[in-house]
Amino acid sequence: MRPVRPATVERVPGVPSHLKGELDQPTKPKRQRVVLGGPEGMPVPSLRSRMELAEQTSWGEMLIRDLINALLRWSTAFAVILVLLLGGLPLLFWRLPDIASFTVVGVPIAWLILGVFVSPVLFILGIIYERLSERHEREFVDMIEN
Amino acid sequence: MTGWQITAAITVALVAVVTFYLGRRSATLHNAAQDFDMARRTVRSRRNAAAVSGEYLCAASFLGIAGAILTDGADALWYPIGFIAGYLVLMLFVAAPLRRSGAYTLPDFVEGRLDSRGIRWFASLITVLIALLYLVPQLQGAHLAVTTLLPGPGWAGPVAVIGIVLVTVLGGGMRATTLAQAFHYWLKLFAIAVPTLVLCVVFIGDGGEGAAAGLGAPAPPTLSEDTTVTVDTPVELQVSAPTRLQAHGVVNGAPADGDVVWSPEMRHDVAAGTTLRFDGGTPTPVVVGAPADNGGWLAPGGGGTWDLFGTYSLLTALMLGTMGLPHILARFYTNPDGRAARRTTLHVVLLLGLFYLFPVLLGALSRLYVPQLLVTGQTDAAVLLLPTSVLPGIGGQILAAVIVAGVFSAFLAATSGLVYSVAGVISADLMPERVRDFRVAAVLLALTALGVALLPREPDIAHSIAIAFALAASTFCPVLVLGIWWRGLTARGAFASMSVGGLAVLTALGLDIASDYTGGWAPVFIERPALFTVPAAFVVAVLVSLASRGTRPATVNAFMLRMHAPDRLGFVTDAAIPRYGRAEERLRLSHGQGRHRR
Incomplete structure (x- = not known):
């Protein structure tokens, strides 16, 4: 830091x-x-580009619109992964009960997946998203400064 | 009062004293009144994440999840997943922009984004409703904990929680609460992890693997020894095989006194005050609607299509409702900038993931050791009774006392967080100017929740909390997500969306309560309405906003820029600084550097 x-x-x-x-x-x-x-x-971002953003000139407005769209694309992509992951599991267990009752060292795999393995996956998704969005913001600031 | 009950009471008192001390400490260290208003935004993300988690882990997490797992088995595993995933969704769509918007509460955000005073008032009203729905199960949990463990009257639990919270909230401050709430997280983690690990070791040492195999068998759980159960609230029970027992009281509307055999073909309506005696080895009757045998309990999604609907609806409510919880949102304001808000959320995902391993284990163990709770339906008491059932003697009593400390920490942390953040909303927006006072608002809110909690109703903590989440998801989630990402949202659209979503959830809640009293006829989409109400609220928000396109606020572009421009560009101006940054605030800054650690 x-x-x-x-x-x-x-x-x-x-x-x-x-x-x-x-x-x-x-x-x-x-x-x-x-x-x-x-x-x-x-470095303090150059005053002129910051002013253009703040005053929402056509260029500034286009920039910020692009930024919002790009950020939204990333967030939506991650949300889709999340929905596929969490939305797929109940459907999988419901359609194929045999998979759910398959046991590993005495514990049914459904309990292992839901109770243990989902939360690390969510955390890893979060780490990747954080890295991506920080990089994206850095690039945007660099672009503004030049 | 037996020895261990005294120990339990002492641990509860200790938790209360430490909470109060931490709350007072930094408030008295400097000038109390100046710290009272709010935390400045200078708390490190890791400690802040612990504070968010400490405030978030409530009765539902500590008691409710294990209770739901004892009853429903694998299907209840979706509760912790939904709670954790809620923070991921918060991070993806809300955390950083909301922090940069400078809003301290949801009404702040709604007013800033939509440029309308009326909608602020409406949002405040919904905030209070959500807070009440969230507070009541906490207090019912306290009621349950006291009736289960202590000899005193049940109402003493909620009254004690409200008393301690009011003293802390009125005497402490928000800055102080960060430390207190972070402490609560670690206390709760300790208080659930250590007993769980010890109980697991004891369980395995006792040759528990053989017993665990029974959990997969297509037979109901059996009572290990002679058991007498007294039913406190009326329940409807089912058995999966003819069951012999002694009943004293009222069953199916007729007086019963002596040996009876229950048949699996019919339901058995047991009135309050009835005593049921089972011999050891008897299969346990379960409350109607729960899986009767262990095979169905162990497998996820055993039921029909509506079961699947219920799972999805629960997930929707928990994942989208987190962003609308008033106490969590207020915590995010203590982050210095948008990036730190995102990091805090990420840490929270980690801390919650760690915590939720333990209630799941406890819930599974309780199916083996305390199946008699299935008869009374008070499954939320599983965590409280498990230690002494697994480990009779002093060892179990110590573990139980540790768990009790964690449980009361859960009640206190969630309740004080809610009362603190929502009392601010009430006093600022909903009270007439003449009597506007934070303290009065806090007392009013706490006493209302207490009154509702003391009404007799069979509490199912996890389910009640899920309703609060459903309300948050159906009102604030559309407004937040559309407000942050779509220029087109108008005040009318937000108003219509919050009305439709809110009314739908409240109607469902009313029907659900009515059905609880009259035989449990409510279908799944009444019990778990989110899968219908959230999309409806989104659609209404978009349609009405499009229809009222002309009323888009003029400030929307500037607001969008402020929310989405990276922190380094420096567009963030806190809406609250002109509002809260009074002379005392600036004076306080002069007290030196040590107060504002990063």
Whole structure:
């Protein structure tokens, strides 16, 4: 992980220093400058392209539309895998009860699959999706910056 | 009160004290009032995932799954799968964009996306309904735990849970809750994993493999010794072979006193207060509707097409309902950005997957050791009674005390999370401005849930929770998914969709309760309505939105950009900062760096 600069609070010049000890009293809020923290050492995206996105120029709008469509395609693809996997199992056990009652070391395979093996598969699907979507977002930012 | 009951009561008190202490600690460490409002979004994803899981693992996970497995066998294995898969769906479609939208609650999101105050109010109303449906089974679980284990009156359980939760919620704060909820996850994992492993070792050591083989036989489970069962709520029982027993009380509307033989051809309606005595080796009668013999219990999907429908409907509700749970959504706000929200969700999948191994094992063991629960229908008590049945003596009692600690941690974590997040919604949106107060809202919500929970109804925790999920899936899931991914969603479309989905589920729930009282006639699609109601809500949302195309909010493009632009571009502006970031908030920041660890 990149080093992260924490949020800091700067005192605004002009506040008399003898008031420093009274900051705990919420009745006397004093002016302060809050500098929001952020990841350090990351290039700030070029202002112009960010502006175009924010103002939704035709180019910016097209970009963001493409991004949303691409993200949605990925999510839908993973959802289809999930539905095929989880939706297929009840149908399989229902159509072919012999498979469900097949036992491995005394435990019926249906119990093994449903009780033990499905959740690691779901986790692996999640890992792959996370990698893909982070890479996708990185590429989008790189494209915006250039 | 026997020795081990005292131990159990002490563990419960310990859990309560630690919860309260963790809740108070960081609140008193600094100035309490400033921490009260909400967590800033600076909690590490791993701890945050533990907190999400801690808040999520409720009575249904701890008691309900094992109970459902004791009754339904392989078909109940879909509960844990649905619970886990719900987080995967959340990650695929909702987590990152929702976090970037800056919404703290669902009403926040709906208002921001659809630019309408009216729809915010409506969403708040549904949030409260979901919370109530979710709270009631927790309290019924507490009732069951107390009647099963402790000599006190049953209502003491829910009353104690609500009391502790109110003290914690009113005296602690959200930031503090992150730590408390993460603690609850690890406590629950410990409290279920250790007893399960010990019981499995004992079971195998006793030559359990021979007994386990009996689970596959086409015969009903048998009672290992002479058993007397007192029926607390009326049940309808069935047997698969002629069964001899002694009944004292009312059976089939007629008084019974002495030896009877039950035939498998008819149902046996046992009234409350009736005592049934079985000799050792007698096959166990089971509640009507459950698989009567072990062969049917062991095989998934034994029934007809409607059984299959029920499985799919349950999966739909659990997978799509997770994203609409108010307490889970509020937790996601504590992530610093969209990417961290995604990572948190991924961790949650892992943590839940680990946890759910154990209730499944306990459920299977309970079929061998506590089949008498099948007679009373109170199968949710399986986890509580199993340790002392497998391991009589001090060992079993220690394990039971550990489990009780986990069970109460489950009640407390889920209940406090819900009361905290939903009380905020109530006080902000549903109360008149003059009396607007978070504390009043929290007390109102908690007492309403308590009142409903004390009504007499045969609790089936897993099933009741599934209804709360079905309501969330039929109202908020379409609005969230379409709102995040489709520019076309309008306030009218969302309103129509939430009304149709919500009314359909509530109607089904009403019919289901009526059928519980009048003989259980409700078909599967009333008990598990999600497979009909969720698609209906989606279709209505799309059609009405298309018909009211002219009313698309002007802000939609900016909102879409904010939700989907990668975090580094820096479009995220928290809607809540102007709202919550008052003078105290800024003052609090001046207290130094240590408060905001990543």
